[in-house]
Amino acid sequence: xxxxxxxxxxxxxxxxxxxxxxxxxxxxxxxxxxxxxxxxxxxxxxxxxxxxxxxxxxxxxxxxxxxxxxxxxxxxxxxxxxxxxxxxxxxxxxxxxxxxxxxxxxxxxxxxxxxxxxxxxxxxxxxxxxxxxxxxxxxxxxxxxxxxxxxxxxxxxxxxxxxxxxxxxxxxxxxxxxxxxxxxxxxxxxxxxxxxxxxxxxxxxxxxxxxxxxxxxxxxxxxxxxxxxxxxxxxxxxxxxxxxxxxxxxxxxxxxxxxxxxxxxxxxxxxxxxxxxxxxxxxxxxxxxxxxxxxxxxxxxxxxxxxxxxxxxxxxxxxx
Amino acid sequence: xxxxxxxxxxxxxxxxxxxxxxxxxxxxxxxxxxxxxxxxxxxxxxxxxxxxxxxxxxxxxxxxxxxxxxxxxxxxxxxxxxxxxxxxxxxxxxxxxxxxxxxxxxxxxxxxxxxxxxxxxxxxxxxxxxxxxxxxxxxxxxxxxxxxxxxxxxxxxxxxxxxxxxxxxxxxxxxxxxxxxxxxxxxxxxxxxxxxxxxxxxxxxxxxxxxxxxxxxxxxxxxxxxxxxxxxxxxxxxxxxxxxxxxxxxxxxxxxxxxxxxxxxxxxxxxxxxxxxxxxxxxxxxxxxxxxxxxxxxxxxxxxxxxxxxxxxxxxxxxxxxxxxxxxxxxxxxxxxxxxxxxxxxxxxxxxxxxxxxxxxxxxxxxxxxxxxxxxxxxxxxxxxxxxxxxxxxxxxxxxxxxxxxxxxxxxxxxxxxxxxxxxxxxxxxxxxxxxxxxxxxxxxxxxxxxxxxxxxxxxxxxxxxxxxxxxxxxxxxxxxxxxxxxxxxxxxxxxxxxxxxxxxxxxxxxxxxxxxxx
Numbered sequence: 001x002x003x004x005x006x007x008x009x010x011x012x013x014x015x016x017x018x019x020x021x022x023x024x025x026x027x028x029x030x031x032x033x034x035x036x037x038x039x040x041x042x043x044x045x046x047x048x049x050x051x052x053x054x055x056x057x058x059x060x061x062x063x064x065x066x067x068x069x070x071x072x073x074x075x076x077x078x079x080x081x082x083x084x085x086x087x088x089x090x091x092x093x094x095x096x097x098x099x100x101x102x103x104x105x106x107x108x109x110x111x112x113x114x115x116x117x118x119x120x121x122x123x124x125x126x127x128x129x130x131x132x133x134x135x136x137x138x139x140x141x142x143x144x145x146x147x148x149x150x151x152x153x154x155x156x157x158x159x160x161x162x163x164x165x166x167x168x169x170x171x172x173x174x175x176x177x178x179x180x181x182x183x184x185x186x187x188x189x190x191x192x193x194x195x196x197x198x199x200x201x202x203x204x205x206x207x208x209x210x211x212x213x214x215x216x217x218x219x220x221x222x223x224x225x226x227x228x229x230x231x232x233x234x235x236x237x238x239x240x241x242x243x244x245x246x247x248x249x250x251x252x253x254x255x256x257x258x259x260x261x262x263x264x265x266x267x268x269x270x271x272x273x274x275x276x277x278x279x280x281x282x283x284x285x286x287x288x289x290x291x292x293x294x295x296x297x298x299x300x301x302x303x304x305x306x307x308x309x310x311x312x313x314x315x316x317x318x319x320x
Numbered sequence: 321x322x323x324x325x326x327x328x329x330x331x332x333x334x335x336x337x338x339x340x341x342x343x344x345x346x347x348x349x350x351x352x353x354x355x356x357x358x359x360x361x362x363x364x365x366x367x368x369x370x371x372x373x374x375x376x377x378x379x380x381x382x383x384x385x386x387x388x389x390x391x392x393x394x395x396x397x398x399x400x401x402x403x404x405x406x407x408x409x410x411x412x413x414x415x416x417x418x419x420x421x422x423x424x425x426x427x428x429x430x431x432x433x434x435x436x437x438x439x440x441x442x443x444x445x446x447x448x449x450x451x452x453x454x455x456x457x458x459x460x461x462x463x464x465x466x467x468x469x470x471x472x473x474x475x476x477x478x479x480x481x482x483x484x485x486x487x488x489x490x491x492x493x494x495x496x497x498x499x500x501x502x503x504x505x506x507x508x509x510x511x512x513x514x515x516x517x518x519x520x521x522x523x524x525x526x527x528x529x530x531x532x533x534x535x536x537x538x539x540x541x542x543x544x545x546x547x548x549x550x551x552x553x554x555x556x557x558x559x560x561x562x563x564x565x566x567x568x569x570x571x572x573x574x575x576x577x578x579x580x581x582x583x584x585x586x587x588x589x590x591x592x593x594x595x596x597x598x599x600x601x602x603x604x605x606x607x608x609x610x611x612x613x614x615x616x617x618x619x620x621x622x623x624x625x626x627x628x629x630x631x632x633x634x635x636x637x638x639x640x641x642x643x644x645x646x647x648x649x650x651x652x653x654x655x656x657x658x659x660x661x662x663x664x665x666x667x668x669x670x671x672x673x674x675x676x677x678x679x680x681x682x683x684x685x686x687x688x689x690x691x692x693x694x695x696x697x698x699x700x701x702x703x704x705x706x707x708x709x710x711x712x713x714x715x716x717x718x719x720x721x722x723x724x725x726x727x728x729x730x731x732x733x734x735x736x737x738x739x740x741x742x743x744x745x746x747x748x749x750x751x752x753x754x755x756x757x758x759x760x761x762x763x764x765x766x767x768x769x770x771x772x773x774x775x776x777x778x779x780x781x782x783x784x785x786x787x788x789x790x791x792x793x794x795x796x797x798x799x800x801x802x803x804x805x806x807x808x809x810x811x812x813x814x815x816x817x818x819x820x821x822x823x824x825x826x827x828x829x830x831x832x833x834x835x836x837x838x839x
Contacts, residue, residue: 188697188699189692189695190695196681197685200677201675204671204674206653207633207671208685208686209686210654268674268677
């Protein structure tokens with residue numbers, strides 16, 4: 001249907017852009033799959049899919065939180081730092097058992113989220129500045145807690161990182177479960193709808209009596225908690241806590257996934273399925289180039305091209 | 321003495337924006353040493369005229385002569401260099417630079433080495449500002465100054481650039497009375513020095529205090545010009561609003577039915593002594609169930625601010641609001657909404673609708689928590705409410721899922737009304753409910769307001785459309801400069817009486833009128 005309209009009206013630019021923003025990311029994923037099936041040896045093996053999926057799971061989880069924040073016309077740069085903080089806290093408290101350690105991680109993350117949210121909602125600091133402060137401070141705190149890489153030997157943690165259920169790695173099941181949960185929250189809860197209204201028009205949301213500050217704080221807390229989950233899972237997979245480099249540049253990967261997935265930076269709309277596909281697209285792109293022995297700089301250039309395309313497609317929509 | 325020279329002469333100036341003829345064949349003549357009032361209501365074309373004079377816009381037709389030469393400014397900077405300075409409502413200086421740097425920005429004194437001569441700059445800045453009654457440390461950053469003092473710096477800067485014409489766009493909107501006096505002293509001094517001042521304001525007292533000439537714009541046309549002394553307040557107001565005194569009007573132009581049955585019991589809303597800095601000075605009013613109370617006054621008289629103060633979205637410095645006898649916690653929109661107050665804001669597009677969301681989501685926005693259990697929205701209950709109100713208000717949309725931003729103004733307004741009616745409010749505050757919507761929708765909205773009042777709602781109606789205000793209201797409370805100056809009741813609810821009250825003549829019902837100083 002959509003392709004048909006495309007062919008009959010090739011000059012209708014607005015429509016093409018609209019289509020590109022909504023479905024472009026899926027088309028991109030499909031294209032990369034087909035290309036790889038044709039040109040990449042052993043691409044169709046279960047082992048390869050498993051590797052790709054396990055690698056992309058943490059990015060997806062962080063991007064879910066990022067999508068919520070971007071839906072409120074904000075951005076959260078502190079997600080990478082929260083991952084590092086989660087890694088440090090896991091290493092420090094793992095001695096008490098996995099569950100107590102996870103509880104402490106959650107507390108740390110909620111603290112960062114509260115700080116971000118309070119700065120944005122009450123102090124009125126721009127999200128990019130508020131979360132930049134926590135990005136620097138959070139990573140610093142992580143390094144204070146645990147100055148260098150530490151190997152972790154905990155069977156429960158190890159099985160979380162590399163275990164399976166029903167033939168799927170836990171990492172993938174958790175990421176999929178969280179994606180469904182976040183999509184449900186956005187679509188079916190008052191919180192989700194209020195979040196979108198605030199992102200679309202904050203003055204109108206305030207005058208309509210919405211609890212704007214509470215929603216904003218909850219959004220940043222949710223984003224930090226999701227980043228912490230990603231941090232714990234990445235640590236579990238590595239079987240080591242690495243606060244120096246874990247989560248480095250993760251904020252940019254997450255923002256890329258969200259934007260490529262068709263969620264506009266101007267707020268008021270959150271596309272969860274697109275975000276997941278966006279993360280997968282970038283992962284496949286990177287994997288493709290690596291498998292064909294292209295230098296990492298090529299990967300970055302390819303990513304840049306994808307981002308520019310996504311932003312270009314979003315541009316038409318931004319002007320209502 | 322020779323007659324003062326024409327310093328600025330505008331002939332046949334026109335400007336059209338897509339869909340709007342903002343300025344239509346306007347003339348304006350300003351002489352040296354003259355303070356010229358430029359007045360008109362919203363959309364009259366004042367801002368467009370100023371922007372044409374200062375090179376922000378290019379005219380479609382017409383000529384501007386400045387000091388005898390025809391000019392065509394490409395940028396505001398060019399106009400400023402030629403000698404036309406403008407002071408806007410909001411101070412447009414650089415808050416982080418020092419007061420002295422701001423004053424000399426772009427023309428700083430230099431030392432022999434070409435470096436900034438700070439000593440000289442600070443000394444001269446101090447001298448200049450003293451003449452404006454501003455005594456501050458000129459080395460401080462500008463933002464440490466009060467708004468009034470900042471305005472003075474802007475003014476000093478504008479004049480110091482050897483301006484021949486100074487345009488002031490509502491310069492007093494953020495000034496204290498004492499600062500206004502200082503401003504007037506400065507304006508009189510400029511006048512005596514032969515500088516022409518174009519003064520834009522809605523405060524009649526100010527106009528009569530400093531202006532000698534007046535030009536009135538309405539709907540993009542010049543409708544009056546001449547000596548201000550020849551035009552008394554009531555004529556000025558009626559010229560501005562486009563209503564003639566004693567004009568006989570055919571009844572039934574609006575869809576209001578007239579009188580409402582008002583239960584003569586306790587007011588459903590009672591506002592007492594609402595005050596907010598620079599905006600409101602002790603506004604009190606009551607609304608009884610079933611009553612439509614109009615709020616009259618010129619632009620900037622505090623009508624919108626009163627509605628916002630009642631609805632908790634404007635912070636009050638003092639005052640109290642009670643709803644059905646229960647005091648309301650001030651400054652909280654959610655608290656006001658819970659108490660049963662609903663505000664239809666003046667700026668529908670940026671403060672009312674959420675443009676990217678659907679009609680359905682917009683209608684359900686405020687009432688959503690009531691349609692939810694444990695934070696989960698009941699879609700069937702939302703559908704029920706949306707369906708009811710789309711039918712009742714005859715909202716025309718392709719489906720409930722159409723984006724509100726794509727609807728016509730009238731339908732957007734109906735969506736907002738639906739949002740509030742779904743809350744079962746006790747009091748409805750309507751700020752310009754029919755502005756910018758087509759005639760058919762306008763009639764429907766007016767009829768609806770009538771029906772709602774008949775159902776026992778208390779309604780506060782703000783409208784710049786005098787006819788709508790008079791025919792729709794049972795009583796009209798008149799505001800001026802953020803204070804109540806009169807109230808029209810019964811047979812006094814007429815356009816004549818309203819304009820007289822706005823002009824400060826014959827206040828009905830013995831409302832104490834503050835002393836008026838004629839210039």
